[in-house]
Amino acid sequence: MAYGRRVSPVTRAPRTLPQPLDTAALDRAAHRRTEPHLVRVLRDEPTTRVVLVHRGRLAVATGGGLELLPPEALTDVPADGERPRWLFLGEETGVVGTPTSYLALVLPDDADAEDVDIEGVDPAGPLALLAREHTWAGLRELSPRLDPAPAALATEAVALAAWHAVHERCPRCGEPTTLENAGWTRRCVAQGTELYPRTDPAVIMAVVREEPEEMLLLGHAAHWPDRRFSTLAGYVEPGESLENAVRREVREEVGVEVGEVEYRGSQPWPFPASLMVAFVARARTADLHPDGVELTDARWFTRAGLERDVRSGEVLLPGRGSVARALVEEWFGGALPGA
Ligand SMILES: [Zn+2]
Incomplete structure (x- = not known):
């Protein structure tokens, strides 16, 4: 991947990172959200497929992938209301003829309760059976083994359900508030105001320097396992640009001044509602002063040093599929060992 090892990350031709958890494999078909009774219509189409969500987790298919149920498996499930919630996710892209439409069915949290539920989930009813008869997995666990299209569906379903x-x-x-527009708005029953799904931007950055040689800054956060090192990251504050969020976070966490900031890509991170926006940030100073609160260690790595430390287990990088890993490996110029 990426550029040669001797090319500066900030002078090479722009390209974006591979985009894990990207949702481009799916047409969200936003124009359909306002169609009357869209969920009912799609439940009558045998090609429709349904993703199941329960307590923020996804139903796993027999083969270990994302469960995609046909509507005939869900005929007993109520079509309207909040228990369960039906959400329109979009349509398959690149097909001739009728595309497959995708829905998410969000089971109530207490759908698998053993006792009769005060809110009305019948412990022998269809929602309870769906909850009990499936294996459930979180998006972090499931997405690395999914193809782009099911990964996009899973990401969208979890984000919207949250x-x-x-x-x-x-x-x-x-x-x-009540659900409207196939799950894409909610409306306050008292004031009539519409609420829209939210995404909170966060910046994640590979801080680099070129003198006396090319180096990458990685930090260790207080709450991480021992020896875990990764790129710095933080939330964008109200009224702040992405570029200035990068500069502020780096200054606050390690005391390094950042100059040029270059966009590299982004990754939905619905835990519960983030969008990770990735940058390469060029350091103007080199002295490291980890804040001791969020970050307890920070180091400059050469490529040779990083490779050596990763191979020896001295440094544990973030997992494959994360934008942090992609930033590190883009700078390194290839894949690094370790999960
Ligand atoms: Zn209100």
Whole structure:
């Protein structure tokens, strides 16, 4: 991948990182969200497929991939309302004829309760059976073994389900909200205001220097396992540009001043609602002063040093499929060992 080892990351031709958890493999078909009774219509189409979500996790198919149920497997499940929630995810791309449409079915948290539920989940009903009869996996665990299209579906389903879960009441007045537009808005019953799904931007950056030789800055966060090192990252604050968020976070976490900032790619990170925006950031100073709170260690690595430390187990990099890993390996100029 990427550029040769002797080419500076900030002078080579722009290209974007591979985009794990990217959703381009799916047409979100936003124009269909306002169609009347869209979920009912799609449940009558035998080609429709349904992703199951329960407590932020995804139903796993027999072969270990993402479960995609045909509508006839769900005929007993209510079509409307909040228990369960139906969400329109989009359509298959690049097909001739009728594309497959995708829905998410979000089971209530208590769908697998053993006792009769005060809210009305029948422990012998279809929702309870769906919850109990499936194996469930989180997106972090499942997505590395999915192809782009199911990974996109899984990411969108988990992200949208997470937004509904925390917007059952209006943030302004506290009254209930109801689901509309096939899951893409909620409306306050008291004020009539519409609420839209939110995404919180976060910046993640490979901080690099070129003197006295090319080096990459990696840090160790206080809450990480021992020897884990990764790129710095942090949330964008209100009223702040992405570039200045990069500069502020690097200054706060390690005391390094950053000059040029170059966009490299992005990754949805719905845990619960982030978008990781990745940069290469060129350091103007080199002295490291980890803040001791968020970051307890920070080091400059040469390529040879990083390779040596990763091979010896002295440094454990973030997992494959993460944008952090992609940034590190792009700078390194190839794959590094270790999961
Ligand atoms: Zn309200």
